[in-house]
Amino acid sequence: MRQYNPKRLQRKLLSLTTAAALSLLTSVSHAWAAASINDIRIWTAPDHTRLVLDLSQRVNYDLFRLHKPERIVIDLKSTRMNAKVSKLQLPDPVLLSIRHGKQKNGTTRLVLDVKEGVSPRSFLLKKANGKPNRLVIDLIPKQKPVIKTKSQQPKTKHKDIIIAVDAGHGGEDPGAIGPNKLYEKTITLGIAKSLAAYIDAQPGMRAVLVRSGDYFVKLGNRVKKVRSEGANMMISIHADAVKQRHVKGASVYTLSESGATPDRIAAALAAKENASDLIGGVMPGQEVSDPFIRNILGDMAKRDGLDSSEMFANLVLEQLKYGFPVKYHKPKHARFAVLTALEIPSILVEVDYISNPKREHLLRTKAHQKKLARVIFNAAKTYFIRLGRLHENKPMIHTVNHGESLWSIAKKYGVSISSIQKLNGLKQKALRVGQRLRLPQS
Ligand SMILES: [Zn+2]
Incomplete structure (x- = not known):
């Protein structure tokens, strides 16, 4: 018969508790993901759209594309969504909409509906200069072939x-x-x-x-x-x-x-x-x-x-x-x-x-x-x-565009309406598109 050993029992109990606690922790980390997405922002540039996720810590993620309709899917492992995706102003020229959902294993899935031919580029940024860890996803639209006709060539x-x-x-x-x-x-x-x-x-x-x-x-x-x-x-x-x-x-x-x-x-x-x-x-x-x-x-x-x-x-x-x-x-x-x-x-x-x-x-x-x-x-x-490359006396000229008024032009250059009228001998306020107006020098 085994002798009762209080120290051994204590050790056994302790190791059991640790194991139980560990298993409990593991299941918690599945249910309550370890990382979180705390903010999401979108920036539209002429040649790409940038989506930025603020993260509570570095995460593992997978990014892949699905076609018909075109989608980009990002799976962030053990990550919770704390950001308001609905605040984003969409659609954007390349990004049409964003959806997100929770997968069974604690993964947050982001689905980006994008325009045809958009290719993604992504990278993680380390915490720096007061900014948190970030995931950057750039969406790059397909380049349109540039065919310059004579009328499209620079007018200047x-x-x-x-x-x-x-x-x-x-x-x-x-x-x-x-x-x-x-x-x-x-x-x-x-x-x-x-x-x-x-x-x-x-x-x-x-x-x-x-x-x-x-x-x-x-x-x-x-x-x-x-x-x-x-x-x-x-x-x-x-x-x-x-x-x-x-x-x-x-x-x-x-x-x-x-x-x-x-x-x-x-x-x-x-x-x-x-x-x-x-x-x-x-x-x-x-x-x-x-x-x-x-x-x-x-x-x-x-x-x-x-x-x-x-x-x-x-x-x-x-x-x-x-x-x-x-x-x-x-x-x-x-x-x-x-x-x-x-x-x-x-x-x-x-x-x-x-x-x-x-x-x-x-x-x-x-x-x-x-x-x-x-x-x-x-x-x-x-x-x-x-340098002798510009003539001093040439007045500044504004060519009237669609939807412009004397008021908007005066505002644009910080001059008065009456000074433009006087300089150009304008009797009425109506303008026509393409009309060239001299602007006061100061
Ligand atoms: Zn600066």
């Missing part, structure tokens, strides 16, 4: 000066956030669009918007777009933020040469702006490491680009001084990834501090955004006039 003459206007941040990357929740990405787009309108109204000039909506463009692709459009100038628009709320004023940056005296404040700002790829969501391994490594320009073109950038930056600062607070009265220099289109004058303007509540309030208004755009436009114009 070959000699037009092309100015690339780059609205900082966008989509997943809000940029700096003001005390009253104004996003940098929102005001940069507002100013960029106004600036583009002024440029397009100037005979001999044409604008290219690097970003035209609320979506993310990675830094490398911004530079690529500037180059592929054959731009003669690049203006990147940003707004800064610091802890001290009273700080205000604009500053203008150009790219620094390697080996130049390091400016710690400018370098910190460049690091902040260059982190955009991590926040906006670039497939791991494709982030910009060092823009200088990939720089393929010769020394002459580089030197020329740096000199012209400096000259243009000074012109912008001179113009800004007339109506805006300026933080630094000389251009500052740092290694900004977005300024590597070195062969042309390329500047980054921090229009003001969004962290200052008074400035944030102003920056939110369209009128203030327009004033800033106008000043930057004047500087660009002066630059090309000095």
Whole structure:
């Protein structure tokens, strides 16, 4: 007969309890999934649609396609849906609808109904810069073959000066956030669009918007777009933020040469702006490491680009001084990834501090955004006039589009209706499509 051993019994009981607890835990993790999807967002870009899931932790997932009708299915293992899918604004040009359901084994299944020929690309992003673990699903529509007929070719003459206007941040990357929740990405787009309108109204000039909506463009692709459009100038628009709320004023940056005296404040700002790829969501391994490594320009073109950038930056600062607070009265220099289109004058303007509540309030208004755009436009114009590439006296022209009125045109350029009427000798307010209107110079 076995002897009663209290210690042995205790051990046995303990191991039983552990096993029971473990099995209980396993079943709990099936019923109450370990991870959760806490938010879901969608960003529509001209060349893709991006779906972003905020995750409580890293998850395992499978992605596959089903046809007739076209669907993309994502199975997230041991994951619970805590996000409101119904809040998404759908349909989108490629994503028609989203459904989700719980599978027996604790898997959450997302079904995306997509347009014909859409191909998916997905990747996980690690927790970084205040953003949680994320799953990014890009939906890329089938490329339509581009057949250019004569009438579709660009209307502008070959000699037009092309100015690339780059609205900082966008989509997943809000940029700096003001005390009253104004996003940098929102005001940069507002100013960029106004600036583009002024440029397009100037005979001999044409604008290219690097970003035209609320979506993310990675830094490398911004530079690529500037180059592929054959731009003669690049203006990147940003707004800064610091802890001290009273700080205000604009500053203008150009790219620094390697080996130049390091400016710690400018370098910190460049690091902040260059982190955009991590926040906006670039497939791991494709982030910009060092823009200088990939720089393929010769020394002459580089030197020329740096000199012209400096000259243009000074012109912008001179113009800004007339109506805006300026933080630094000389251009500052740092290694900004977005300024590597070195062969042309390329500047980054921090229009003001969004962290200052008074400035944030102003920056939110369209009128203030327009004033800033106008000043930057004047500087660009002066630059090309000095170079002898633009005539000083040519008035700005607006060609009337469908649905436009004198009121909407006056609003667009921040001028009065009566000044347009006077300048163009207009007796009535009715306009016809295609009518060319001269715009007041200031
Ligand atoms: Zn920025």
